[in-house]
Amino acid sequence: MADMLFTLPEGLTLASFWGLMGVSFIASLITAALGIGGGALLLAVMASLVPPAALIPVHGAVQLASNAGRMGLMFEHVHWPALKGFALGSAIGAVLGGLVAVELPPWIIQLAVGLFVIWSVFAHPPKWLSRFPVLTGGISSFLTMFFGATGLFVAGYTKAQNLPRHGHVATHAALMTLQHSLKVVVFGILGFAFGAWLWVVVALSIAGFLGTATGRMVLGRMSDAGFRRALDILLVLIALRLIWSALTG
Template identity: 50%
Template sequence: MTDLLPPDVAPLVALSLMAVSFASSFITISFGIGGGGLMLAVMASLLPPAALVPVHGVVQFGSNAGRTAMMARHIQWGPALWFAVGIVLGIGLGASVVPAIPPAVVLIGVGLFLIWTVLSKPPAWMRDWPLLTGTLTSVLSMAFGASGPFVNTYVKSLDLGRHAHVATTAVLLSGQHLLKALAFGVLGFAYAPWAGLIAALILCGLAGTWTGKQVLNRLSDARFRQALNAVLLLLSARLVWQGLSLLL
């Protein structure tokens, strides 16, 4: 097994990450959100910093691509296609805009906005202007790495059923993570030593997705929205806390 792992990753670390990949995918498809942030947090404590975002991006692309394939018939392609154009624009724009914005301001502002969208109805422009929403959420994803809360807030504004929500979110996140992973490859990150671990994490993620889908099928749309709102509130509160910590 050690021959398939990068030099800085022990077998026990790899097994731990595989278990987390299964759990994070299970959580994401069951409740709509939360798995990507969990995976990023665990990876941050176990992997070298230089490999964190590139490897996380590829693993999340694989997990979301698998989720997209399993849920393809539920995807709402109209909003997704316009949002996808916004992804391309937002990633390009974010590379120049994000460094000029104080991180604390971004964290607190986004956290409060997400809390507002949960406690009240999301603003109409999020639903009616998917190109604009895709651009803005992709700019924000450049600042944080994990883009699930922003994409989920947009898809939530579409007021879809639970299967359509998960499927549409998955295809949008697939696009964001794919472009991010390609960008790191162009910038020189060497994926080859990590290929074995990445493949194992994606396979465990697919197993978690299949298992979680059985839970999703048993949930009602109302229960799904309650779980989604609860996780969004927790993630939003974490963003505000991180921003305040930077100011204090």
């Protein structure tokens, strides 16, 4: 049925499309409920189903829509002061990442992000995360041009804001909406043909929005303490997976 409504881009099968629809729903549910994790899950699955040349830009477009929807649903909880310096750094990092001709080895980025996340969970949040948001935005935006799912890195900055669970999720969504917007713009300038993937991005975004709405109901039933504990556990598990992928890859 889907192939009658639109033409699937080259390299994507109908079975893969429906699989991505389900993963997009689950990934957004996880992120809405826990604040993090869905982007990395979606990227991991897309890496085996989407052509390599389209992986990072298409993932960025889907994550843009997903985070924008989550931010819209929780708009009143966004901690706007966190976006000021972060926005400037993100713009600089995205431009620099787009200008870099040599792609960084993925395993180096995976290892660095994984170790950083574990450090941020078991140690006190690094002070420079809250003191130097420009640097945080710049580094994470630069990395997202090569790695895709840097929500884990940005989660460390969001955690340093010491926000309640709704504020944490909403603010993280706003930060990632900004970052993915810049990434999509830069990839567009570099010549990626988003038009061929438009209907796929729209469909996955709709599935993601439904997952966000479901996850928001789950979030409303969690206590602050339960949220923090679940967030830390999920961060460690994903970080260990990143480190394992780096060492075995």
